[in-house]
Amino acid sequence: MAVESQDMQQGVQAGGFEDRRVNTGDIELQVRVRGTGDTTVFLFHGVTANLDVWRPIAEDLAAQFTVVAVDQRGHGRSDKPASGYTHTDYSNDVIALVEQLGGNGGKDVVVGHSLGSRNATVATARRPDLIDGFVGIDFTPFIETEVFDSLEARVNGGDQHFADRDAVIEYLQNRYQKIPREAIVRRADYGYVRDGDGLRPLASPEAMAQTVTGLRADLAPFTEDVARPALYIRGAESTLVTQAAFEATRRLRPDLGYQLVDDADHYVPEEQPRAIADSIRSFIAGL
Template sequence: MVTAASLDVPVSRRIDIGGITLNVREAGDGPLMVFLHGITSNSAVFAPLTSVLSRRFRTVSVDQRGHGLSDKPATGYRARDFAADIAGLIEALDRGPAILIGHSLGSRNSVTAAAAYPHLVRSVVAIDFTPYIETEVFDALEQRVNGGDQLFADRAAVETYLARRYPNLPAAAIRIRAESGYRAVDGGLRPLAAPAAMAETASGLREELESVYRAVERPVLIVRGEVSTLVSAAALAKTARLRPDLPIVVVPGADHYVNEVAPDITLKAIANFVDA
């Protein structure tokens, strides 16, 4: 049994939410704060945030379906599927409504969950994903995602690959990804993220999102990295015109991986938002 006393340090466990089992990392006690990572990633990447926020909140970082140590069904990688997972998890934890902190894929899923299940969501921090992302950006993303399913000789080879793929990530963030995102197989290491699931998830990121942003009524903070190549300045401006009531934070010098590149600024943005 997971208790508040046992959550002084993160605890990893699998939670059956009905139809799928999700792996989570929990820490702290207090209001529920759920963290949802980007495509091909996993729950461990939020450690720099949860190590601080777990002093005030019950932080629950999720391996989303198809990723990490969670189940990897053959189908079910649309926004509505991920949103249903979020709702099921909040209900299973029985501590809602939750503050959702989502990056990229997790941002899309968090806003979708807030629109579809408003009684389970208190607010959303939506990091570097908005409607209006350009087609050519999604084309490049799919190419990168599908190219990540490789066999690596060892952990050093993984770190070398990740450092090339994510040139702005600090060395500590690269180590977290290398240590948490791969499994031993014959001949070396392979990503935990399932290749077929990643392909379907990447395709699903092209789903229309404008109606979701129009519909969401819970508070949403939009965060963009100043030099993000996923969310262009034009896409952000168009989103601001769609929902001028939603606050926006642009993180100086950060690329798409805002919470890993600039955790201190991300923490300040989250604190200011949830305390407002």
């Protein structure tokens, strides 16, 4: 499995992707690049996750686009500074990556799940001259305080030491009950590192605590300021983005796109990857 070392071989791998380190001027981020299309799609995961959760979607889209999946700051194999986990810090990373890896003759589109959706929204609001549009999956304005309280408890409870790979997989499957086993295995194999006689998460616990606190910041002003096309997607069974929050966002910006994905809770990209890949393609076709 891929947990033996935190260092990853850079360059083109047998799976048809290239792992790179990108210096943003502040930190270094780990990215995985597939495809060679003129349009570049940037994929940003949710809190505690990693770039490999996007694998089926990235492989699907790479037939048509250049696809850049990102380990966000504090996560995976990217740098983990002691501080700097606000929406400004994260969106600065999004902007730096688009500046460095986009501009290939087509569109530059950012796609985010959960934390990544928040960051995509903020970055697009800040830089409409740079980003041509975004797809935000299961994170919108108007998420209720009690929902954030529950999320914070789950995230802070994830910093554990596990005896072996099987223990990691069992923990993740119990935590994410609708995510298919093959997606759970991807999370386990990429997102954990050997530590003594067991395994621990690559995601920094200090970074996760700061990040989940930062998610409470009001997203509505940034959504109001978005001047590019956008699509918000919600899992039909999501308890993080309630129907009330989703409809309040629609009332705030009725001109943006909205989509409900059946048979999915919060973790839509891993539970319904084909539907998300199709939605991204359709969104780009309409730009």
